[in-house]
Amino acid sequence: MPTKPEPSTAVESDARPTLMDIRDLRVHYELRGSALARLLGGGGATVKAVDGVNLALRRGEVLGLVGESGSGKTTLGRALLGLVPATAGHITYGGQDLAELNQRQLRPMRRRLQMVFQDPHAALNPSMDISTAVAHPLRIHGLVGSRAEGRARAAEAIERVGLVPAEQFLDKLPVELSGGQKQRAVIARAIICGPELLVADEPISMLDMSVRAKILELMLELRADLDLTYVYITHDLATAKFFCDRVAIMYMGRIVEIGPTDEIFADPKHPYTQALLRAVPDPDPERQVPRDLPRGEIADAAAPPHGCSFHPRCPYAFEPCGWEARDLRAMFERRWTELGEEVWERESALVGELDEIEGYQEQVRLKVGDRAPELVSLLDEARAHDPDEPLWRGVESIDSDDGTVTVRFRAGVDPALGPAGNIDVACHLHNPELRPK
Amino acid sequence: MATPNTPLSGGGGPFPQGRGRAGRALRGIARPYRSSHGVGRFMLVTGTVLVVLMVLTAVFAPLLAPFGFAQVSGDDGQRFATHLEPGGDHLFGTTTQGFDVFSRVVWGARTAVTVVLLALMFSLFIGVLLGLLAGFVGRWVDRVLVMIMDALFALPALLLAIVVAFLLSEYVGGGASTAALAITAVYVPQYFRVVRAATVSAKEQTYVEAARAMGAKPVTIMVRYLLTNVIQSVPVIATLNAADAILTLAGLGFLGYGIQPTEAAEWGYDLQRAVADTGAGIWWTGLFPGLAIVLLVMGLTLMGEGLNETMNPAIRVRRLLPVSMPELTSRTSAPDAAGAGTGRERGAAGERPEQETSKDGDAS
Numbered sequence: 072m073p074t075k076p077e078p079s080t081a082v083e084s085d086a087r088p089t090l091m092d093i094r095d096l097r098v099h100y101e102l103r104g105s106a107l108a109r110l111l112g113g114g115g116a117t118v119k120a121v122d123g124v125n126l127a128l129r130r131g132e133v134l135g136l137v138g139e140s141g142s143g144k145t146t147l148g149r150a151l152l153g154l155v156p157a158t159a160g161h162i163t164y165g166g167q168d169l170a171e172l173n174q175r176q177l178r179p180m181r182r183r184l185q186m187v188f189q190d191p192h193a194a195l196n197p198s199m200d201i202s203t204a205v206a207h208p209l210r211i212h213g214l215v216g217s218r219a220e221g222r223a224r225a226a227e228a229i230e231r232v233g234l235v236p237a238e239q240f241l242d243k244l245p246v247e248l249s250g251g252q253k254q255r256a257v258i259a260r261a262i263i264c265g266p267e268l269l270v271a272d273e274p275i276s277m278l279d280m281s282v283r284a285k286i287l288e289l290m291l292e293l294r295a296d297l298d299l300t301y302v303y304i305t306h307d308l309a310t311a312k313f314f315c316d317r318v319a320i321m322y323m324g325r326i327v328e329i330g331p332t333d334e335i336f337a338d339p340k341h342p343y344t345q346a347l348l349r350a351v352p353d354p355d356p357e358r359q360v361p362r363d364l365p366r367g368e369i370a371d372a373a374a375p376p377h378g379c380s381f382h383p384r385c386p387y388a389f390e391p392c393g394w395e396a397r398d399l400r401a402m403f404e405r406r407w408t409e410l411g412e413e414v415w416e417r418e419s420a421l422v423g424e425l426d427e428i429e430g431y432q433e434q435v436r437l438k439v440g441d442r443a444p445e446l447v448s449l450l451d452e453a454r455a456h457d458p459d460e461p462l463w464r465g466v467e468s469i470d471s472d473d474g475t476v477t478v479r480f481r482a483g484v485d486p487a488l489g490p491a492g493n494i495d496v497a498c499h500l501h502n503p504e505l506r507p508k
Numbered sequence: 509m510a511t512p513n514t515p516l517s518g519g520g521g522p523f524p525q526g527r528g529r530a531g532r533a534l535r536g537i538a539r540p541y542r543s544s545h546g547v548g549r550f551m552l553v554t555g556t557v558l559v560v561l562m563v564l565t566a567v568f569a570p571l572l573a574p575f576g577f578a579q580v581s582g583d584d585g586q587r588f589a590t591h592l593e594p595g596g597d598h599l600f601g602t603t604t605q606g607f608d609v610f611s612r613v614v615w616g617a618r619t620a621v622t623v624v625l626l627a628l629m630f631s632l633f634i635g636v637l638l639g640l641l642a643g644f645v646g647r648w649v650d651r652v653l654v655m656i657m658d659a660l661f662a663l664p665a666l667l668l669a670i671v672v673a674f675l676l677s678e679y680v681g682g683g684a685s686t687a688a689l690a691i692t693a694v695y696v697p698q699y700f701r702v703v704r705a706a707t708v709s710a711k712e713q714t715y716v717e718a719a720r721a722m723g724a725k726p727v728t729i730m731v732r733y734l735l736t737n738v739i740q741s742v743p744v745i746a747t748l749n750a751a752d753a754i755l756t757l758a759g760l761g762f763l764g765y766g767i768q769p770t771e772a773a774e775w776g777y778d779l780q781r782a783v784a785d786t787g788a789g790i791w792w793t794g795l796f797p798g799l800a801i802v803l804l805v806m807g808l809t810l811m812g813e814g815l816n817e818t819m820n821p822a823i824r825v826r827r828l829l830p831v832s833m834p835e836l837t838s839r840t841s842a843p844d845a846a847g848a849g850t851g852r853e854r855g856a857a858g859e860r861p862e863q864e865t866s867k868d869g870d871a872s
Contacts, residue, residue: 181723
């Protein structure tokens with residue numbers, strides 16, 4: 072059985088007080104199955120968008136959530152604000168557990184927790200002028216008495232984010248503004264109530280290159296002036312390096328590595344982080360670094376791999392990483408892709424049932440009748456062909472008896488976040504008990 | 509709502525340059541008239557002229573009509589002759605009962621406009637409100653409302669109106685409000701459907717989530733963030749429905765379920781009375797009320813189709829407005845609004861309207 076990741080045990084060396092403490096946060100989505108499945112109560116699969124995240128946000132820091140599309144970084148960011156309900160876990164903020172509050176109870180908290188969205192063109196109501204839009208949070212929370220007061224405060228906020236002179240923008244509709252101007256207006260709307268935490272969900276990815284740096288600079292300025300804490304969600308490592316104090320690397324709903332930005336960029340511990348950093352394009356044509364990018368695609372979130380989610384793509388995976396039957400199929404698919412159609416025709420007839428493997432099985436039984444010795448020798452041949460394939464480290468035994476070949480895998484262990492220097496990393500390679508000697 | 513009261517710039521007249529809310533509202537009303545062209549523009553302008561004429565007739569009915577709608581005798585106490593041919597004191601002649609046809613037609617315009625405006629207001633209010641609720645809340649609210657509205661939709665319009673009018677006549681009486689409510693029942697499902705569909709797609713927009721992130725209550729989100737964005741397509745339907753509503757009202761009157769003849773003049777009722785006259789060669793009692801119905805319905809239909817032509821993004825062909833480039837010399841000597849950007853990012857604000865329109869025209 073998979074073991075649940077334990078809460079982080081790394082010493083939090085930073086002296087800054089904790090603003091928000093996230094413990095074992097989970098956000099799961101039920102996938103809709105067929106009508107019949109729903110009737111019978113079986114339902115569809117569950118997508119674990121956020122699956123057991125432990126995190127302590129420190130006051131005044133910029134925490135980067137970095138990951139591929141579908142890694143759960145946006146869902147985590149929204150869960151922090153209560154915009155998506157948490158399935159389990161705790162979000163402690165200001166003495167309250169946000170995960171337990173309902174929408175009505177959350178509403179007053181929203182003054183202090185704000186969000187900047189990815190698409191500035193969609194984040195502003197197209198039929199509301201800028202002054203009304205920016206001042207609306209004030210009116211919602213009853214912080215201004217009159218429309219004129221709201222307008223004055225909006226003008227202040229608009230000037231604060233660099234839309235000068237404010238008079239020129241107050242009566243405009245969002246369509247009349249450029250992308251960068253809109254994003255500034257969105258930021259103005261987010262800071263007008265004096266928030267403590269700002270979750271910025273890829274705030275610059277939809278902007279022109281020319282304004283990206285300016286928006287980030289503006290956000291840094293605002294942090295210094297208004298004592299803000301940022302959660303910066305991005306897939307762009309370059310801006311994360313520039314902008315964040317700490318970075319959390321996410322993969323399939325979990326934080327796989329978290330630590331100070333400099334250290335992670337200088338010495339990434341997790342193979343996934345290493346691969347991400349290698350994937351950053353290098354503008355220098357002379358420096359052709361061999362990039363062993365992770366093979367394959369990010370796995371199906373509805374049926375995540377057993378053990379470490381990254382192990383099917385990981386070049387360093389070893390015994391306890393959670394090998395399972397699906398990996399055998401993936402190995403054969405890679406082999407056939409490499410060796411061509413002839414080999415595929417010959418061998419797929421032998422191992423044809425692999426398509427039926429779904430979900431976690433710690434052993435795979437292939438019924439091949441009297442061709443069992445053939446299959447065993449085929450597996451041996453595949454192993455000899457590519458001995459570096461991490462899969463073979465996870466294969467415990469290959470037995471054949473009575474026309475059935477059984478491939479057994481070693482038991483997998485879920486990696487938990489554990490300390491490796493100043494960095495916390497969820498990888499068996501850095502677990503002193505499991506690490507290969 | 510681009511109701512009949514929009515004679516502002518019928519033929520691409522001066523473009524209101526006002527700032528702020530009022531200016532924006534005026535520009536919004538004037539936009540279809542400015543951006544339409546060709547057949548669409550012809551329909552829009554013709555329709556608007558007809559509708560405005562009818563509305564003016566309705567408003568100034570007491571001044572225009574020489575007699576009351578139920579008046580059968582002159583000021584001197586002398587009863588009008590029945591079946592008088594058009595001409596003389598009675599411009600459109602008189603009816604079997606001795607009513608003055610011209611006065612009945614003029615007062616009938618007032619009835620029609622009143623009833624249709626009332627019906628539009630009621631059905632807009634109910635339809636938009638329920639559509640917003642169903643679209644925004646979803647779940648069982650949505651399912652129940654959709655079921656009710658589909659049931660209403662399934663009934664033939666006139667039959668539904670008759671049933672409602674019949675039911676209401678006991679409580680409310682046979683006046684304009686009964687007729688308006690009967691027509692309301694017919695048109696609520698249309699607004700409901702359109703608004704619900706628009707709401708369902710609008711509520712997934714980021715700005716709605718942004719509003720939630722701000723801490724806005726669901727009511728605030730519905731009113732301030734959804735309503736303003738989902739009623740865009742309503743003016744077109746409202747105008748087309750108004751035309752249909754005139755016919756429904758006349759149908760009700762013709763069948764005797766509408767406004768009672770003692771309450772107000774009504775074209776449908778007049779037509780029904782005139783059926784018997786046609787055999788006797790008395791054409792004027794039927795022609796003029798019928799013509800009035802045709803003109804008003806045609807005006808509203810043309811206006812609605814014209815609006816649809818210009819506002820429906822699926823079939824809209826925007827007019828290419830000429831882009832006038834300022835002279836080089838004047839540009840250097842007098843920096844215009846476009847040059848006064850933000851200092852940080854040059855806004856695309858100053859020269860926007862012409863540019864955007866022409867760009868869209870190119871694209872489509």
